[in-house]
């Protein structure tokens with residue numbers, strides 16, 4: 001009988017002991033989990049049904065960040081709900097975000113990956129990778145390239161492209177939105193691949209656009225909308241099944257992503273063969289990598305497309321926000337232009353070296369980042385352990401969203417938060433808050449790794465545009481149309 005269970009004889013006592021210990025430990029963990037769960041309630045929030053959780057009709061898809069502010073009036077700064085067994089938590093206050101996402105970053109820096117994300121290759125993007133060795137190695141690579149001291153390498157590219165963009169504002173036949181999107185992508189394609197693109201409608205930038213559009217149209221950034229992905233075996237469900245189109249769309253996205261990664265990569269490989277002087281960032285990274293180190297080469301390949309995808313639309317949103325603000329607040333525009341005229345003299349274009357002498361332009365930049373943060377609710381951080389916070393139980397595996405919008409529009413911190421008031425950032429001592437305090441870049445160990453480059457691009461766009469163009473004279477543009485929904489989507 002015993003032989004039946006252990007055909008190779010009884011296991012050694014140490015193995016039995018170990019198994020016993022593991023069993024015992026598991027029971028203790030289970031016990032602790034249950035006692036934590038029993039002792040501490042989940043944070044308050046709207047209730048749903050067993051398993052399916054909050055119905056999708058109750059999960060807001062438009063201006064969702066505002067809905068959570070409304071819900072906050074009823075439930076408080078922490079709002080909890082479930083969808084298909086997955087726990088979601090929205091943090092409406094900066095204090096809670098600092099406590100949970102910054103101070104406990106060791107256990108709140110995960111990203112959830114599902115079977116569907118594997119189909120669409122989303123798991124290859126550093127921004128979407130779980131908190132793992134794979135992510136750590138990618139993040140290190142990004143950090144080397146985009147850390148504060150290194151981003152000055154991109155300034156010549158940013159300067160040339162932004163000056164050309166400003167020049168084009170006077171006569172270009174393209175819409176403002178296309179011009180902004182083009183310059184944002186031009187900067188990134190030049191910086192990463194040394195590839196010149198002339199329009200956002202070209203094949204390579206379009207792959208990037210399609211990927212972003214997918215994430216936006218599938219509501220990927222909205223707390224709870226990805227709940228269906230956690231249904232077991234969802235990747236095998238037929239297309240007529242609810243959400244079946246989204247499952248099929250993940251397969252299509254897989255192809256888009258592959259093209260997005262491969263096309264510029266192949267173009268760089270060609271250039272490296274045909275042009276001995278080719279010195280793109282990708283080529284430089286490859287030149288110091290062992291050709292047999294396939295893991296590192298794979299990482300560099302995905303570093304390229306991830307940078308393009310992460311940078312383009314976020315930067316576009318910040319730039320567009322600036323144009324919107326200037327068209328609505330002409331007095332702010334005039335003040336910025338006066339400062340430029342006084343400090344630089346009429347007709348001189350600003351450079352990065354002028355930044356410290358232009359406090360009002362700096363204040364406009366800070367206000368742009370506050371007024372319409374590009375990612376109003378950032379990206380979800382998943383918890384890797386159970387957390388007890390302020391007497392509430394946040395289970396392991398909860399997707400935690402910081403409501404950045406709520407924090408940058410907190411009336412107790414910002415008077416008249418919906419108004420665009422650069423003066424609120426000017427202090428008597430002439431100093432500004434550390435650039436890392438800009439909440440639009442997120443939190444903890446997942447904070448935007450490209451923020452120093454983004455600061456440069458957005459700041460120079462503001463300064464150069466105000467130095468050369470009066471925004472109300474843009475040809476037949478109603479800038480507000482670009483923000484039909486309060487942010488770029």
Ligand code: HEM
Pocket residue numbers: 126127128129139142146306307308310311312314315318373374375378379380381440441442443444445446447448449450451453454458
């Ligand atoms: C105004 C422009 C930008 C804004 C507002 C912005 C905002 C953000 C936010 C909110 C996150 C998520 C942070 C979190 O999880 O807490 C993020 C992540 C990221 N951003 Fe940016 N971003 C901008 C530009 C850029 C640029 C220029 C790059 C260049 C490469 C970049 C690369 C990334 C990457 C790779 C991540 C993922 C980091 C990780 O998961 O470890 N971003 N960004």
